[in-house]
Amino acid sequence: MPAPQQTIRRSLLVLSAALSSLALTAPLALAAPSPTPTPGSSAGSSASPSASPTATPPANMSSVGGARLAQAGTQVDLASGVLVVPKDLTARSWIVSDAESGAVLAAHNAHWRLPPASTLKMLFADTVLPKFPKTTEHKVVASDLAGMGAGSSVVPIKEGESYTVRDLWLGVFLRSGNDAVHVLSHMNGGVDRTVADMNAHAQDLQALDTRVVTPDGYDEPGQVSSAYDLTLIARSGLQKKDFREYCSTVSVKFPGETTKVKGKSVRGTFEIRNTNRLLSGDSDVSVYPGIAGVKNGNTTNAGATFTGVAERGGKVLLVTVMNPEKDEHNEVYKEAAKILDWGFQAAGKVQPVGELVAPKNAAQASAQPGATASGEAGGDTAGTKPAASSTPVAAEEDGSGGVGIALAIVGGLLVLLAGGVFLVNRRWPLPDLVRRRPRP
Template identity: 75%
Template sequence: MPAPKKTARRALLVASAVVSSLALTAPVSHAAPKPSPSTSPSATPPANMSTVGGERLGQAGTQVNLASGVPVLPKDLTARSWVIADAESGDVLAAHNAHWRLPPASTMKMLFADTVLPKFPKSVEHKVVPSDLADVGSGSSMVGIKEGETYSVHDLWLGVFLRSGNDAVHVLSKMNGGIDNTVKEMNAHAEELQALDTNAVSPDGYDAPHQVSSAYDLTLIARSGLQKKDFREYCSTVTAKFPGSTSKKKGKSVRESFEIQNTNRLLAGDSDIPVYQGIAGVKNGNTTNAGATFTGVAERNGKVLLVTVMNPEKSEHNEVYKETARLFDWGFQAAGKVQPVGELVPPRSAAQASAQPGANDSGQAGGAGDGEKSSKSAVGASAASGSSGIGVALGITGGALVLLAAGAFLINRRWPLPDLVRRRGRS
C-alpha cells in the first residue's frame, strides 16, 4: 500500500476508535456536583471528587501506571494538583489530585479567551471609556490600557495573553455585554466542555470567593482553546508592540508604542529557567489565594503534550515552571509506553453527536471552528503585524479529521501548532 494511503487509513482507524470510545464513555453521570456559590476550595483533597474522564482521576494522590519500560515520575514534585495528557488522543498519562477544585488565578483567562475570542474580528476597534476599567481589581496585572485611547481587538488579546492584563480582559468583557454576561457565558461554556469543577466569578481570574477550577478542567479548557487558530497564535507570541499614549508632536497626533513580553517563562525564558524545547503556550497565573498556576503545551517528535500544575508548595523562584518542565520531560519519555489513567473528554455536544447512529459515517470533516477547511492542504496564517515570535500557524498536513457537533470539536493526528514550536523542536 502506498505510504500516503497507509497513513490516511491508519489515521481513520485511530480517529474511529477514539470516536467509538467517546460514545461509550461520555461521563456526564460521573461528574461531581457543579460548584455552587457556597462552595469553597477544600484544604485537602476531598474524599469524593469528580470522575469525569475516568474513575482513577477522582481518587486523591498520584495516579500512574508504572510498568516495565515506563520511567519513574520525578520525585521532587510539590504541586497540590497536576495533570499530564496527550493533547491529540486525550489520554491522561498521569495525574495528581486531578479534580481538586482550587483557585485558578489567571489560568482562568483560557476559559475567557475560549469563550469570547470568536465573538469579535481582530480588526474591530474600541475606544476605552472610564467605565471599561472601573472595576479592575486592585493590584491586578495590567498591560497598560489608557482611557480615551482606541485599541483593536488584536491589541487587546495580545494584552490578555502576553501580559495577563486584567485591564484588557475587562475592556473585552464590556464589549461582550458586561462582566456579568461574560461570566455567565464562561460558566455555560465550561458546562459544555464538561469542565464541571470550574466556577468562574471574575473573567480575569482575580481572587474571588468560590472561584475554582481544577488541573483536569484547565487542561480540558486549554485543549479546546488550542483548536482555535487565533488562540494558538496569541498564546505562542513571545514579544509584541503594544499601543501607548497619543501625544502632539509638531502639531500632529503621534501614537507611541512599547514592547510587551509573554509572562510564560517556559516560552520567554528567565534567569533561572531556559526556554523549554518545543513549548507553544499556553497560560500562567499567580495570586495570593491560588499561588502559582500554569498550563503549558509542547511538542517533540510529533508528540503534543499538555501539562497543568497548580500551586507548588516549594517556594523556589519559577517553581511552577520547573515542575511543569519535569513533567513534560517525563511525558515525552513515557509516551507510547505508559498506559493512561483516564482521558480528556470531548464537549458535551460532541459526545452526544458521536453517540448518534450514523454520525460521521464517512469519517470526514466538514470544516474546523477556526476556519481551517481541509486536512489535505496546509493553511498558512501570517504573523501579526508589529509582533515577533508569533510564527505561522501550520495547516494539518496528514491524517483524517473527525468533526464532531458541527464544528465544535476536532480530533486529529496532528494539531496545527505554530511554526514557533516546530523551529524550537529542531533546535
C-alpha cells in the same frame, strides 16, 4: 478476537478523543500576574479566607475522564523502561496528557477544585474570542475599566485611546492584563454577561469542576477550577487559530498613549513580553524546547498556576500544574518542565489512567451538515475542510514578534463496513515551534 474487530475497537477508542476536537469555538480567559507576585500587586489579591483551598484534597472528587482521576494522590501505570514520575514535585495538583488523542498519561489530584488565577483567562478567551473580528477597533471609556480588583495586573490600557481587538487579546495573553479582559467583557455585554457565558461554556466542555465568578481570574470566594478542567479548556482553545497565535507570541510592540509632537498627534508604542517563562525564559528558567503556550497565573489564594503545550518528536503534550508548595522562584515552571520531560519519555509506553473527554455537543457537531474535521476557528477565521490523507499538512502564518505558526492537521475519514459507521481520526492543529525556534 479477530484482527478486524480489534482494529474497529481501537478506532472507536480513538473516536471518543477525536470527536472532542469537533466542538466548541468559544474562547477562554484567564487572569495571570507576574510570575512572583507581591501582596497587592498580583492579578488577584482578595483577602477573603473563604477563597483559600484546604490543605488536603477531598476524599471524593469528580470521575469525569475515568475513575482513576477521582482518586487522590498520583495516578500512573508505569511500563518497563519508563522512568518513575519525578519524586520532587510539590504541586497540589497536576496532569499531563496527549493533546491529540486525549490520553491522560499521569495525574496527581486531577479534579481537586482550586483557585485558578489567570489560567482562567483561557476560558475567557475560548468563550469570547470568536465574537469579534481581530481588526475591530474600540475606544476605551472609563466604564470599560471599572470594577477591577485592587492590585490587578494591567497592560496598561488607557482611557480615551482606541485599540483593535487583536491588541486587546495580546494584552490578555502576554501581560495577563485584567484591564484588557474588562474592556473585552464590556464589549461582550458586560462582566455579568461574560461570567454567565463562561460558566455555560465550561459546562459544554464538561469542565464541571469550574465555577467562574470574575472573568479575569482575580481571587473571589467560590471561584475554582481544576488541573483536569484547565487542560480541557486549553485543548479547546488551541483549536482556534487566533488563540494559538496569541498564546505563542513571545513579545510585541503595543500601542501607547497619543501625544502632541510639533503640533501633530503621535502615538507611541512600548514592548510587552509574555510572562509564560517556559516561552520567554528567565534568569533561572530556560525556554522549553517545543513550547507553544498556553497560560500562566499567580494570585494570593491560588499560588502559581500554569497550563502549557509543547511538541517533541511528533508528540504534542498538555501539562497543567497548580500551586507548588515549594517556595522557589518560578517553581511552577520548573515542575511543569519536569513533568513534560517525563511525559515525552513515557508517551506511547504507559497505559493511560484516564482521558480528556469530548465536549457535550461534540456528537451533534460531527453530525451536522458541513461539520469539519479540523475544528479550526478564531476571531474572523472560518473552519477548514479535512485533509484528504493522513499526512500532516503544514501552513505557515505570520505571528506577532516574528512568531511563525505552523499548523499540523491530519484529517481522515474511516468507514466501518459493518454498520456503515464513520470514524474521524485526525491530529489537532497545534503550533509546531520546532520550525520557529531551534532546540538548544
